[in-house]
Amino acid sequence: MANASPPPECYIQSLLDVDLYKLSMQYAVLEKYPHVNVKYRFTNRSGTKFTRTMYDAVLAAIKHLETLRLQPAERAFLERRCPYFPKSYLDYLSDFRLRPDEQVKVDFVPNGEKDADGTEWGGFDLEIHGLWTETILYEVPLMSIISEAYFTHVDTKWDYVGQFENARQKGLALYRAGCILSEFGSRRRRTYKAHDIVMRGLIKANEECGNGKEGKGGKLSGTSNVHFAQKYDLAPIGTIAHELIMGIAALEGYEGSNGRMMDMWEKIYPDGSLGIALTDTFTTKPFFDDFVSNPERARRWKGLRQDSGDPFKFIPVAKEAFQRVGADPSKKIVVFSDSLDVKRCLELKKASDEAGIGCSFGVGTDLTNDFRHVEQPEQQEHLGDGPIRTEGAKSKALNMVIKLYSINDQFCVKISDELTKNTGDPEAVRLVKRRFGLEDHGAESDAAKWGPTV
Structure with missing residues (x-):
């Protein structure tokens, strides 16, 4: 047959x-x-x-x-x-x-x-x-x-030459620095085949680093993509996206919407296994106001995901929030997921360590769509083999949502927290900004302006 x-x-x-x-x-x-x-x-x-x-x-x-x-x-x-x-x-x-x-x-x-x-x-x-x-x-x-x-x-x-080694080298750099990595590259991957090559490269590097059992404990914690998690028997990683909070707020009111989302989520997943809260649906200030308003609830959440704005300003704000609710920041985690590459991950790992707060990294496009322009693409029997391509201009991923x-x-x-990422009907955006008192200053500064410990 x-x-x-x-x-x-x-x-x-x-x-x-x-x-x-x-x-x-x-x-x-x-x-x-x-x-x-x-x-x-x-x-x-x-x-x-x-x-x-x-x-x-x-x-x-x-x-x-x-x-x-x-x-x-x-x-x-x-x-x-x-x-x-x-x-x-x-x-x-x-x-x-x-x-x-x-x-x-x-x-x-x-x-x-x-x-x-x-x-x-x-x-x-x-x-x-x-x-x-x-x-x-x-x-x-x-x-x-x-x-x-x-x-x-x-x-x-473009072609696949060097993609396996590219992913492997990135994995090695991150794991050896103690970074906990989740692969987040489904939505803007170049192709399914590219995604698969990257997964193999990250897994190979993880094996070489002892699966988190050697050195500083860096490892591949899993992938957001459930299919690839199944294919390679990895942990599927993920909790909440902006749309859930957006929908709750539009249906039930914007004030307190982050807190209502947390209450609902705890009822749906009472074991706390998916307890990573997303902080920037309506900038971080309204989120942190809701977060600290219920210390007992806040302490039950494992961590926070930072997805826009200045991540370095976010670290002390997150630390302060955990301290306000009586939680030990070193036992909590900030999941960074905004436009990360290896260099930014290493910088954020150092800053988080110095602040005494846990961290992990969801890296997407820089893993699954990191290619260079190739005038004469090479056809390969084994896709991804060969040395990393270093010549040619970057072949840019699509910027879409x-x-x-x-x-x-x-x-x-x-x-x-990054104004260019605002989405929705312009008049509705204006009205929601007014509700949260955001119309008079740039949203990017909201995390830093959240307020001192009282």
Whole structure:
């Protein structure tokens, strides 16, 4: 019998090729908001031009999502590695189907440019709509599809040479410095194959460093991607994304929304295993106000995730917050996840150690989309082999997001500690800034302005 042909480029092959926080939030939404409708919208922040051919590939890959099913081995992995998911949720996920024909609308918007060979250029309008419980799983695979389609059909001047060694060397540098690393690169990976090579390189470096048992204890703690966690028997890593807090705030009110999210999350996951709080949905000041208002609750959380703004200013603020609620900062953790590379991780590790607070690192695009322009790409039998490429300009990743746009027809907004990351209807953003007293100064300073210990 002939071997089955390989799947077309950019097709998603597993329902678990998604970040864990999508599953953890899906269960929370299923429990708390099963009948709520939402819309998500795609934003191409850098305005990168796409082609009609790329669009056709994206359409085909989106259509293919309807074929995905949770496989028995995948369910067994979730039962073993994610004991916080009850049987009722795994039953739901086993019966779950994506319905892109009904739930995803994507149009090609030509910009009037056409090359001599007939190549038509433009952009995408993409919207996801439907029940929150059903549409929450689209963001990660859609971004993976768009990225891979772009680097397969538009920017093709690159290859895989040296990718294994590149990931291995980054892993070694981080582990030997005592860094706890989680791979966070699903959404903006260059391709599935690139992601797989990176995972192998990080795992190899982890083995060489004794899996965290030697030296300073640095290690690969796992990956946000549940499929790769299963493939390599790693811990899937993730808790909460901005959209859950955005949705709660739009539905139930902005004041105290971070605290209400924490209360809800503790009821859904009472063992505390997913107790890492995201701090910057409406800048860090409102979060920390909620956090310290209930010291007993705050002490139960394992740590905080820093995802925008100045991470070095965040360290003393996080330390002070833990001290205010009577927690030992050295026994808590800050998870840094904003645009990290090896150099920034090492700097933040040093600063955290000096401050006496725990830390770990979620590194994404710098691992799964670190490539250089190659005029004549090399075809390899074993992808990723060879020395690290050092010549040629950086081949940049796409700068794109898919964000929750509305919930039950109420606009959703995100007011980041980095002003350029703000998303949502402009008037809604203005109103929410006014509610939190943010309109008179830049949000980036909010962590530093949170206030002295009293």
